[in-house]
Structures are given as structure tokens and as C-alpha cells.
Amino acid sequence: MNPVLSAPKYFFYRLLTLAITLFGLVTLIFILIRSIPGDPARVLAGMMASEEDVNLIREQLGLNQPIYIQYFIYLKNLFTLNLGVSFRTDSPVIYEIFARLPNTLILAVTSTCVAVIFGVPLGVLAASRKGGKLDFLLSTFSIAGISLPIYWLGLILILIFSVELRLLPAGGSGSPMHLVLPTLTIALYLIAFIVKITKASVIDSMEKNYVITAKSKGLSERAILYKHVLKNALIPVVTIIGLQFGALLGGAVITETIFAWPGLGRLIVDSINSRDYPMVQGSIFIFALLYALVNLATDILYTLIDPRVRLK
């Protein structure tokens, strides 16, 4: 394929923008987390701790240093991929993140896969039966799915499948069974979303000139749909899936909280709540990195689906 030739240049360009973005982000996070009130040393020392002990902890954390020195130390460490040590747990941030990352990845992958497997075909189906009963049913489902609060949906699923039917565990991790409800909760939302986008995109492509040409050529609806329309219609769908998947890598905070799923989202929220600066900075950095990589992968996917899209 042609685009491969320009790939090295393209990658260099992408990596450069990635680096600049990350640098900006890292600086922003550094400033933001410090501009919310609350003293990490005090939180850490405990409410009743003496001022001397709090000061000692402040020193141990390096928070007594001028802010620009803290910033430079932070940047310097980042260059050596040292994300620092968590204030709260005294463990390296990278270790804490990697202890949660597999859980987050598993949940993101399973729910995205389930959503794609059901969402895309259903969306195509709805488009091909535009105006029919099935379309109406699917549209209703997709509006409901998008508007239902995840918190509510999660608790309802727990009530049905755990408390009433006793089929699935309500919370925790440790077996594939534990994965079912959180996956379902996220996937239901994603399916609704994908159905809507796929349908709109397919209908949109159906009205294109080449479809009219194909029709006049005498091709069957079916052939047109699968051979011509789908290729074009899938591009926005892939974009959306990529974005959603990327967002899931940051952890699905609400879902993780409801189902006691030990993922990244809860870690980030807990860290913000305890003003664990290195942990917040580190996990957002990793999240941003993953997100950027997924975006890159999505861009590459485009070219595979539609060779007209060149890497630029």
C-alpha cells in the first residue's frame, strides 16, 4: 500500500505533536492539582496530627521546596520515566498504576468488543429498515441507553442479577463472572451510542451519488449496502469507537465505584481526594499517553478501511 511510504515522516510528525501535547498536559495537571485547596501533608498526617509532624511530612514529600523547583524535579523525573512515589502509599506511582491497569484494560476491551459486536450490526439493521418497526424499536432503545444514568443502570442490574436472581456477583473482581455486570453496564451505553451513529452514517452514505449510480447499474440493495456503503459509513463509527475506548482507558469511575472494580478511575478519584499529587499526575500522564496511542491506532485503522484516506 502506498501510504506506508510516508509512514516514517508521518510517525515523526505524530510523535512530535504527541510530545508537545503531553508536555502541555503535564504542566497543566501540575498547576491544576496544586491550585485546589487542601494540604496533602495534613491529609496524610491525619486530622489530629501535630503541626511538627505535618511539617516533617511536608519536608519528606518535598513540598517545602519552592514550586518551580518542584516542577523542575517533576519534569526531570518524567524524562527518565520516573513518575515518583505516591504520597499516600509510599509505593512507586508506576507500580500502583500497573496494579490497576489490567483491570481497566480488561473492562475497556470486553465492553468495547461487546458493544461493537452488537452495536454495528444493529445500527446497519436499523438503517436498512429505516422507518420500520425494528428501526423504531432500536431507536427507542438507543435513546434510552444514552440517557439512562450509569449509576442507576448499574444499581438496577445489581438488584436484578445479584439480589433477586443471585446469578452474578454484585461487586469485586477475581472471576469472569465479576466482569459481567460492569461490562454490561458500559456496553449497554456504548451499544446505544454505536447504533445511533452507525445508523445515521449508513443512511447518510445511502444518499450519496455513487449509491444512485450503483442502483441505476441494477445492483441489489443488499449488494450496495455491503459492498459500497459500509466501507464509507464505518469511518465515523470507528472514530467514535476509538474515542470511547480511549476514554474507557482512563477508567470508568462510576462503573468501577458501583461494582467495586479495582480500576484506574477509582485510583485517580481517590488520589485527587487525598491530594496525592504524584499519583494524580502520574495516572493522568499514563492515561493521556494511552489515549493518544489509541487515537493514533484509530487513524491507522482509517487507512485500512478506506485507502483514500492517506496518512498526512
Added chain:
Amino acid sequence: MHKAINKLAAVAAIIVVVAAVLVFTLPQLQPTSTISSTTSSTSFTTTSSVTTTTTMSSTTPTSSPPVTQKVLRIAIGIDADTLDPHAQTTTLISNIMEFMTEPLFFYNQKGELVHYLAESYSVSPDGLKVTVTLKKGIKFQDGYPLNATAVKLTFDRLLNPKVKVPSRYLLDALNSTDIVDTYTVRFNLKYPYAPFIRTLTTWYIISPSAYQKLGEENLGKTPIDIGTGPLRFKEWVKGDHITLSRFDGYWGGPVKFEEVVFKIVPEAQTREAMLLSGEVDIVYQPPPADLPKLNNTPGVKLAINPSTRVMTVNINTQRGPLKDVRVRQALNYAVDKEALIKNVLFNLATLADSPVYPAFFGYSPQKVYEYNPEKAKQLLAEAGYPNGFKVTLMVPTGRYIFDRQVGEALQSYLSKIGVTVELYTPDWPTFVQSLIGQNYTSTPWELCYVGYGMTTPDADAVLYSVFHSSQWAPGKFNTMFYKNEEVDKLLDDARREVDENKRLQMYAQAQNIIWNECPWIFLYFQNFVLAHSDKVHGLIVYPYETFDIRQVYVA
């Protein structure tokens, strides 16, 4: 023909495979979700060395009815930051540590002091030397005998400024620890400090050999065999669970289950659901609003107990109208505490008639300010504020039972006597900073709803650190900026007095003055709630928002 789709599918498959490979090869992490599942069917009957997460969930329904359940499962709301027994900042994790490591003294269900690892104690006439004799024949989990060396090592570590000890303020009086003989230690105090023995309930004695083996850096991560307690550390999967296993050589007799798993479930609704679905046996703090429902649920029992956590509204006594004692009394008359307890807190609190918990040494009951808005208005008028004034009430959210709702109720009560209340509801770190990080001119609040959970069963614990004028914020706990020289003197003297009867009198006097001067709106002691399956027997709950599972069995 569907070339594009095939490609898409291929790429998707590659992503999945790569992700999966990534997941399984990431360093040292057992992918909790998948691997243990494959071993679950086999690990069920084998020994406890295999990860138990799955075993637990399958124990109840399948196995032939055992006499007692082998694994006790408890759902808790927060994860530990560290498992260092001396670095705890929350009652809950400290409670869990107490199953592994034990203190010299402890308390009973009433909240009174009892001997634990200590056999007896004596205090020198000048109050500067406290000698404690240890029980004999107790062994740590690693086989090291409980002796004076262990106690000295523990307290030397606690005094080491390089070690993070959030409750070190309780040890302010301690200068050093001496070994007298194998089973006797002497604590040398800097000044006579009568409550000292009662503060020893906080400090868990650790094994010198286990400590040396682990080293300072691992003590908080894998506290293996560090204590004399009935349960030994087994596993901690962050954000998911903490598992402890039975120590057969426990001096108090081994527990009746093989393991206890503390499952970390941040959402209270989910904890409740897990109890209802049989996934756990005991639930820490179920959602308060559901308690009436749970009370009528077959198979579920509630353990509702008063706790030492006294809930108050702190009044900044150095600001505007609040400087006037009549105004502060008016605020106390303006709040219908009994209605608050009944209607807002679903009876999950006990009316306070002293800032000191009734079972504490030194408690002296006072006359509760009755609900009397007329009298309150009259007092305000006398003080020169017939039309009231405006204040800010700071309230945390989600920290105490129905805290925000209590804030709103207080707002409405005070509005009835003409005091306009603006609610300020920051998140917890901001709350703490605004509460104790400020001086009296800079607090962003005039009133603050807060609770003090006391770990030392002595009036000194709450009175000195909260009402003594040497303890003014910032950095200390007199956040009302309350100052009364008589109270200061009584509290100083009572600390140094060795005669317990005299101490009692001093504390009674101090409580009376404080009660009349109203640096607080005195409210109530918050209750502590556990929900458990009716198969759970022998659960003991202490008024320190703690519980004991030493006698628990599930059958």
C-alpha cells in the same frame, strides 16, 4: 468481497490480542479477573496458598453444609493506604490492624479500659514513671515471645521522627522507654500525664524479629507475622481486598474461621446488595437511609451502637456576634436536637449531655439545652442582635451520617431565630484545611459541623486538645478559638494529678464551664452501624466505631 470489513475485523482482533498479551505480561500483577478463574474449580479444596478470591464466592452455595463457614467475608468502604500498624489515619483500617497486632491495653464493650497484653501497671507518686508488666507466655505470629524488648522496640519506633505516625500527638508526654526485666517495661514521661495508660490502647506491639526481617519499607506493604493477634497477614490486592488467615497459636484461642477477607466496596448500595445476595457476611456502614428496610429484611441483622464520635457545631468564638456568650447559648437553644436525631438521622445518634463520652473517665453529665426558639430570640435581643445576623456554616459531604442534610436542617433552625446561614460544603481535604489550617480571623466559616472520634477513654482526650487555649488552630484542635483561663488551669492540673478522685472533680468543673459558655452547639454522639447476615454469631461492637471478630462464626 467484504475486504474492508475483514480488515477491520483483523485489526480489531489484533488489538484485542495485544491488549490481552499486555495484560498477562505486565510485571508482577496477577490479572485478578481472569487467571484465578481458571484455577477456581481446583483451588476450591486445596490449601490456602492459592488466591482465594474465587473460592470465597463459591463457598456458600455449593459445599455440603459445613458446621461453620471457612471464610468470613466483610465488605468495607475504603482501602488501606498502608498496613503499617502505626501509620493509620482511619478507624476502620486501624481496626483491621488490631486483628493482627495488639495493644497493651484495650477497651470493653462499654468503652472502659481493660488489660490486654499488659498484666498490670503502676504509676510512680510523682506521676513521671509508668511501669507495665506483660502477660507471660504470649507469642508473636513468628514465634518471638512477647517481652519487654518488643515493647521498647515498638515505642522507640513510635518516637522516631522519621517514621510516619499520625497519632504521635498522643505520645507527647513520653520521653523514653526502659527495659526493667524480661516482662517489665518502664515509660519515662516528660511531665506527669495521668491519661497516659489510656492512650496505650492506640499502640500495637510489633515483633522485633518480624520487623527486622521486613524492614521499614515493607512493614506497610506486607506486614507478615508482625503481631500477637489472632489473624496473620496473607494478601493485599490494592483496591480489591485484604485477606488475613488464622494464627493457630493465638494466646486467646484460635478464631473459628480459616480466613477473613475484607472486600473493598466503595459504594454503600453495593455493599448492601452484596449482603443481600450472600456475597458477604458483614457490611461496614450500610446506606443509612436503607436501615429501616434492612431491619425488616429476613436473614439480615443490624448492629447499631453508640460511638464516641461526638458531633458538634464549632463556633468561632472570636468573631463578630459570636464573641458574646449569650449569642452562643441562643444557637444552642435554637436547635431541636431530638427532632434532628429522629427526623434527619433516623435515630442513628444519641443525644449528648457532655462533650465527653459517657463511658470515658471524667464524664460529667450537664443539662441539655432544650429546644426553645423564644428564649433564643430573647438572648439574641439581649446581646443586641434582635434582627439576627449572617454566618457561614461549613459542612463536609459524605463524611458523617447525613452530614449535608444535617447542615440544611441547622440552616432552617437558625433561620427561625433570625440567623441567616450560608452553607459551605467543600471536599474533605479543603474542609480539613479550612478547619485547622486557619487562624481565627481567616476561617472561611463562623460555624462548622464536625465530629471528633476519640480513641482514648479519658476526658483529657477531648477536653484538652479541643478546649484548651494552648491548642488554638492553625495546626491544632481548638478551632473555636475558645479561651477560658479557669478551664485552662483545670485541664492542666487534671493532666498532672495522680489522684483519680481529684481529677474527676476537675473535669466535672471544666465540663460545666464549657457547657455554659457554649463554644459548640452541642449535638449528639453518632451511632455506628454494621449489617450482617443472621448466620453471623459472636460479633462484638465497641463504642469506638470498631468491632471484633475474635469470637465470630458463621453457621
